[in-house]
Amino acid sequence: MTKSFPVLLASLLAVSSVSAPLQVIAQEAQPLDRIAAVVDEDVILQSELQRAIANIKAQYAGREAQLPPDDVLSRQVLERLVLVKLQVARAQGSGIHVGDQELTQAMNAIAQQNGSTLDALRQRLAHDGIDFNDFRASVRDEITVQRLRQSFAQSRISVSEGEVDAALKQQADAGNQFHLAHILVALPDGATAEQIATGQKKADGVKALLDKGELDFNAAAVRYSDSPNALEGGDLGWRTLDEIPAAFAQTMQQMKAGEVVGPIRGPSGFQLLKLVEVRDASAAAGTHTVTEYHGRHILVRVDDAQSDAAAKAKIDTLRARVVGGTDFQQVAKESSEDTNSKGQGGDLGWFPADAFGPAFGQQVEGIQDGGVSQPFRTDAGWHIVQRVATRQTDVGSDNQRAQVRETIGRRKLEDEYNRFLQELRGEAYVSFRSGDRAENTATPPQS
Known part of the structure; x- marks a missing residue:
């Protein structure tokens, strides 16, 4: 239930000084920034409120008649800012914090989604009379509120199978x-x-x-x-x-x-x-079907104790035994170096082709049921795979x-x-x- 960065940017309307297309009305400089509201131990400055109101009005350009009178709009926006302050304070009190590195990544994502770079975003904000640090703080607050919602959902929201x-x-x-x-x-x-x-x-x-x-x-x-x-x-x-x-x-x-x-x-x-x-x-x-395979494999690892050449020679020998008539499961139990499947005769159960990576999938797709692949290399080492059976599975449900x-x-x-x-x-x-x-x-x- 997380929020994507495009949605994140849009939701900054009432808590920051920038909207999705980065169009905002620059505010006239004030000689003294007054307090608009006191929220527990924090404050909302009049400049914060005016920037947020300007963003709302920019979003409703050409539809100003839909907005309430200025005094009502001001109170609505102020209430939203109050709720943000309260949520951020509760999140921080619960140990939720957004680090500088994560915040920078979020800022870069916002810039990219506006077809810009972080430096260009900084310049655009400055051109519109917006303090970059203020905007950065607003992004931090929004991510913090998201984290609070996620934590709330994990601790209080559950859905039973009966409800589904x-x-x-x-x-x-x-x-x-x-x-x-x-x-x-x-x-x-x-x-x-x-x-x-x-x-x-x-x-x-x-x-x-x-x-x-x-x-x-x-x-x-x-x-x-x-x-x-x-x-x-x-x-x-x-x-x-x-x-x-x-x-x-x-x-x-x-x-x-x-x-x-x-x-x-x-x-x-x-x-x-x-x-x-x-x-x-x-x-x-509607239904959506995928092809699944039942397969077994034998792995010979390549590591400090066994060179690539030695592993390749060993897997060639093991494949020759299988092709010669020795039961695949018996060979896997005796010689496979995959500890997870060795005890089951190399059995991997049912899986889609891409479950174990593209190289494995290509081998499985390239043989018939009952067939055994040529040796092939992955990061783990050298394998052979036996395709036992194939089925179409409805994953739509x-x-x-x-x-x-x-x-x-x-x-x-x-x-x-x-x-x-x-x-x-x-x-x-x-x-x-x-x-x-x-x-x-x-x-x-x-x-």
């Missing part, structure tokens, strides 16, 4: 994938009746705006959603039925593209869910189970990690600064 079986059956019945977007009106853990009523009223109000056509869904998500992906229009990407909350799954199959359902109460609050489009996923669930297990895990991680972030935010001391006025809050403000 149920999801596969559901997939077979439906066979579709759904492109979704959502709007979340978050509720704190142990929400009071008043907080629930307020959340319901807000969710109903957003739904009414959508029904009247006064606001499109993406714009409503940017303005009103409390989800971490609000500034991306609430886009959830493509999901299979097993990735859709149970409260929505049955309804989703009856919906048409463009329809919106909700609000429905879920673990994190009230949700509105939009079906953007549907596609047939049956091709992805294994791949499909692995994919389903991963998608269920992603769904669980999303739900659990969002709750974890709410807890993290609720426990933190956060003080927003506006001019000379400070606003203390222990929970995320509502849009």
Whole structure:
């Protein structure tokens, strides 16, 4: 469940001073950098906030109407920066650290994916008024947050075989994938009746705006959603039925593209869910066969105690015995120097051609069932291989189970990690600064 570097770069929107095409509005120099927020023992500077806001606006160039008023946007971006600070602090407290060498590799990867070099990236950032060290720190923070999510997933997320079986059956019945977007009106853990009523009223109000056509869904998500992906229009990407909350799954199959359902109460609050489009996923669930071979081999090692010439002479003698009628397994048990297979008469079980490297695969493919190869050389030494049998194996089911297990895990991680972030935010001391006025809050403000 790791994130690729192209995705990494895109996710730096709200925590760094650069976006995917490296286009950003340079900020005017300020004589004194003020504090925008205090987050436990850390701070967010006003310059950090303004750079992040500039990135969001650059991403919405030509679609500015979808953005909320500046004061609301500022608060949304500030909340995202707060969550980054809290996650980085928790990660560091858990012993998660990103070393300088790993960070440099990540920076080089980002530069390459933008068709550039690290030096050229540094120059481009300087041209746009962006401090290279600030950007480097943002990349470190993003990788650190990824590591925290991975650690969280490993310690708290598990998927049973029964869950995979149920999801596969559901997939077979439906066979579709759904492109979704959502709007979340978050509720704190142990929400009071008043907080629930307020959340319901807000969710109903957003739904009414959508029904009247006064606001499109993406714009409503940017303005009103409390989800971490609000500034991306609430886009959830493509999901299979097993990735859709149970409260929505049955309804989703009856919906048409463009329809919106909700609000429905879920673990994190009230949700509105939009079906953007549907596609047939049956091709992805199709079978995929590979050729597998049952084989045995005999190895004569080349090492300090045995020269290449001596090993070659020995393997030639062993092959002559096999071709002359001596049982291959008997010769392997007596003379093979592969300790892992020697006791089994050189038996390697069933394997695809490339399992033991290209040289081994070429020999296996080049003989018939029952045949014995000519001696051939690998890094380990000299071999002969006997091909016992051949079969076609459907690996589609294994791949499909692995994919389903991963998608269920992603769904669980999303739900659990969002709750974890709410807890993290609720426990933190956060003080927003506006001019000379400070606003203390222990929970995320509502849009």
